[in-house]
Amino acid sequence: MAELILLMPLAASGISICTDKFLAGLTALVQALTLAFSLVLAWRVAQYGPLNYGWFYIDAVGALFLLTVAVVSCTAAIYSAGYVRSAHDGAPITGASLRRYYVQFNLFTFAMLLIPLLGNLGLVWIALELTTLTSVFLVGFEYTGRATEAAWKYLIISFVGAMLGLWGLVLLYYCTVHAPAAYQGLEWAHLYRLAGSLNPQTMKIVLLLCLIGYGTRAGLAPMHTWLPDAHGEAPSPVSALLSGAKTTVSFYVVLRFYFIAVRSLGATAQHLMLFFGLLSVLIAAAFILQQQDYKRMLAYSTVEHMGIAGLGAAFGTPLAIYGMLFHLFNHAVTKSNLFYAAGNVLLKYRTREILRVKGLLKSLPLTGVVFLVAVLAIAGLPPSGIFVSELTVLTAGFRTYPGAAVALLALLAVVFFGLVRSMYQMVFGPPGGDVPEMGISNWNNLAMALSLLLIILPGLIALPLLHPLLNAAAAVFAGR
Amino acid sequence: MLYATALKLLGVLGALLLLETLFMLAVRQMRGIIRLYAIHSLLLAISAAVVGYVTGMYHLYLVAGLTLLFKVLAIPYSLERVIHDTILEKREIHFVFGVPGSLLIGGLLCLLAYFTSIRLVYPGDTLARLLLSVGAAVALLGLFIMVGRQEAVPQISGLLIMENGVILIAVVTAFGLPLIAEFGLFLDVLVGALLLGVLVMRLQRHNETTAVGMLRRLKG
Numbered sequence: 001m002a003e004l005i006l007l008m009p010l011a012a013s014g015i016s017i018c019t020d021k022f023l024a025g026l027t028a029l030v031q032a033l034t035l036a037f038s039l040v041l042a043w044r045v046a047q048y049g050p051l052n053y054g055w056f057y058i059d060a061v062g063a064l065f066l067l068t069v070a071v072v073s074c075t076a077a078i079y080s081a082g083y084v085r086s087a088h089d090g091a092p093i094t095g096a097s098l099r100r101y102y103v104q105f106n107l108f109t110f111a112m113l114l115i116p117l118l119g120n121l122g123l124v125w126i127a128l129e130l131t132t133l134t135s136v137f138l139v140g141f142e143y144t145g146r147a148t149e150a151a152w153k154y155l156i157i158s159f160v161g162a163m164l165g166l167w168g169l170v171l172l173y174y175c176t177v178h179a180p181a182a183y184q185g186l187e188w189a190h191l192y193r194l195a196g197s198l199n200p201q202t203m204k205i206v207l208l209l210c211l212i213g214y215g216t217r218a219g220l221a222p223m224h225t226w227l228p229d230a231h232g233e234a235p236s237p238v239s240a241l242l243s244g245a246k247t248t249v250s251f252y253v254v255l256r257f258y259f260i261a262v263r264s265l266g267a268t269a270q271h272l273m274l275f276f277g278l279l280s281v282l283i284a285a286a287f288i289l290q291q292q293d294y295k296r297m298l299a300y301s302t303v304e305h306m307g308i309a310g311l312g313a314a315f316g317t318p319l320a321i322y323g324m325l326f327h328l329f330n331h332a333v334t335k336s337n338l339f340y341a342a343g344n345v346l347l348k349y350r351t352r353e354i355l356r357v358k359g360l361l362k363s364l365p366l367t368g369v370v371f372l373v374a375v376l377a378i379a380g381l382p383p384s385g386i387f388v389s390e391l392t393v394l395t396a397g398f399r400t401y402p403g404a405a406v407a408l409l410a411l412l413a414v415v416f417f418g419l420v421r422s423m424y425q426m427v428f429g430p431p432g433g434d435v436p437e438m439g440i441s442n443w444n445n446l447a448m449a450l451s452l453l454l455i456i457l458p459g460l461i462a463l464p465l466l467h468p469l470l471n472a473a474a475a476v477f478a479g480r
Numbered sequence: 481m482l483y484a485t486a487l488k489l490l491g492v493l494g495a496l497l498l499l500e501t502l503f504m505l506a507v508r509q510m511r512g513i514i515r516l517y518a519i520h521s522l523l524l525a526i527s528a529a530v531v532g533y534v535t536g537m538y539h540l541y542l543v544a545g546l547t548l549l550f551k552v553l554a555i556p557y558s559l560e561r562v563i564h565d566t567i568l569e570k571r572e573i574h575f576v577f578g579v580p581g582s583l584l585i586g587g588l589l590c591l592l593a594y595f596t597s598i599r600l601v602y603p604g605d606t607l608a609r610l611l612l613s614v615g616a617a618v619a620l621l622g623l624f625i626m627v628g629r630q631e632a633v634p635q636i637s638g639l640l641i642m643e644n645g646v647i648l649i650a651v652v653t654a655f656g657l658p659l660i661a662e663f664g665l666f667l668d669v670l671v672g673a674l675l676l677g678v679l680v681m682r683l684q685r686h687n688e689t690t691a692v693g694m695l696r697r698l699k700g
Contacts (some may be wrong), residue, residue, distance in 0.1 A: 054582035122661035129668045145686035152679045202600050261525045
């Protein structure tokens with residue numbers, strides 16, 4: 001099953017090299033099938049426990065993140081079908097450009113689907129690198145000076161993060177080899193089991209290197225600086241993939257290292273994570289307040305939500321871990337949806353300045369409604385999944401680190417104000433007279449409608465497969 | 481007897497690597513930096529081979545070979561092509577900190593690397609005692625070179641130096657790493673460096689400069 005999930009996008013990318021006919025539909029179909037297989041795999045893991053064969057090790061945590069990536073990839077593929085019909089300048093993408101887009105799109109999703117399936121942290125490192133290498137030219141796809149600059153920053157900062165992460169990985173290996181229960185290898189399940197016997201002195205350095213190194217890709221401050229540039233300049237479906245899937249799956253890697261370190265270091269590890277989490281929310285809040293560009297505003301909101309997830313991990317109780325994992329899922333679907341809506345706005349208004357967009361509800365009714373609902377959801381208003389998961393994290397926080405929880409609550413209020421103010425400016429009022437006539441493709445609307453369901457539903461009911469998985473995943477990390 | 485000599489040789493190689501990295505802090509010519517990187521990688525390749533001999537881990541010879549192929553030949557060659565195409569090879573690089581300041585900070589970074597790494601060495605691990613802190617120092621200096629240069633190609637060189645430092649750490653502490661991981665790592669570096677090279681050319685085309693310190697459009 002796991003092989004099939006990986007083979008499909010790989011095959012789609014192979015086909016994209018050869019032909020440029022039906023690529024959009026084909027990719028959407030392939031990603032939908034990948035999602036279906038991921039659902040089956042996740043169901044099996046939820047039902048019968050971890051799968052472990054060959055290079056694959058899929059426990060509840062892996063299945064959960066696999067599902068998240070597959071959902072976002074699927075909606076992004078649907079949205080892409082609309083995007084290639086009318087790209088940033090309104091003209092369709094054709095020929096070699098189209099092939100290039102889909103080769104990279106499918107490779108990028110392949111690399112991201114690979115990460116949660118692997119059990120060996122060395123291989124995970126390589127897969128994470130692969131996500132960066134395959135997405136660099138997607139970020140720079142629109143070939144403007146700004147896009148190139150963003151791609152440059154993205155690649156070079158990610159590379160620094162990768163090197164720090166590798167350093168941490170190597171030191172982790174070094175201290176497992178010399179631990180009393182000597183074990184040679186980088187299988188996560190083994191490392192997690194013998195984490196208690198690792199040398200705390202070394203583990204402190206390992207944790208610091210890993211939080212900074214892998215946190216770079218996840219968008220944790222202070223190594224988040226590439227993120228607003230890349231998410232702002234990339235084509236909208238790619239922004240959705242970066243924000244929804246790539247940061248999420250990178251955070252998953254951070255979690256794998258972090259929970260090994262928690263077993264070895266206890267509260268020291270939690271304090272370190274607390275610091276990075278709070279710093280991320282703080283910086284994001286400051287930048288959201290003074291943001292002029294709506295895509296960058298959404299990107300900073302990603303930094304904020306990674307910070308919230310970091311705080312959930314730092315609080316460390318089973319409830320907090322449950323809330324954190326749930327939050328990552330909710331953020332992935334909500335933020336990708338916001339980028340789809342933002343993509344439609346960009347297509348219609350040809351500007352990314354908040355102040356020059358007015359009257360979305362009138363000029364693009366469906367996009368306007370989705371944008372309104374999704375911004376309120378990402379700001380934490382019910383009924384949305386985000387509301388539930390934020391509340392869970394906060395509740396757990398008040399029991400363990402009340403000070404941090406109060407600070408988080410205050411910052412959330414600031415972010416809420418910033419987001420809603422900008423949204424109000426864009427959604428209401430009469431549309432300006434100079435809005436060009438531009439129809440939005442049905443593909444775009446379909447992608448938005450599908451992910452809108454997933455924003456609201458988790459806030460209302462306990463979804464069948466998701467909740468058993470979340471419970472099992474929280475148990476994996478909480479099991480002391 | 482041969483073993484003792486090999487260890488001594490490793491000590492000398494470590495010292496040379498560190499000295500060369502420090503020297504790179506003061507180099508202003510673009511082509512000079514790339515040549516120095518090739519020599520740096522050569523020293524790393526020899527070190528990996530010697531460690532392979534000392535520990536009996538023969539796949540380290542493969543690491544040495546790949547280093548030779550990719551980092552002594554392929555990457556420096558393509559970087560030289562990039563700066564040749566953009567007619568920049570003799571141009572001087574603008575420093576953020578100036579030479580004396582850079583050397584001072586470099587010295588402090590070496591101390592930091594030494595005092596954090598030496599505590600991690602397990603008793604009786606001669607190899608790690610010899611080279612772990614050297615690797616850490618090289619990695620930190622590489623990072624500093626990257627941060628302190630405002631030109632695209634020297635920034636790439638800084639990253640690659642940092643990578644050499646991390647590889648050195650991997651060679652002396654984790655010589656049992658799975659082969660696939662090593663191979664993936666080398667491929668990653670090669671592809672990453674190529675992509676960076678392509679981006680440099682694009683930057684040049686869009687901005688008529690590769691002075692990335694001048695890029696100020698994306699802010700806030």
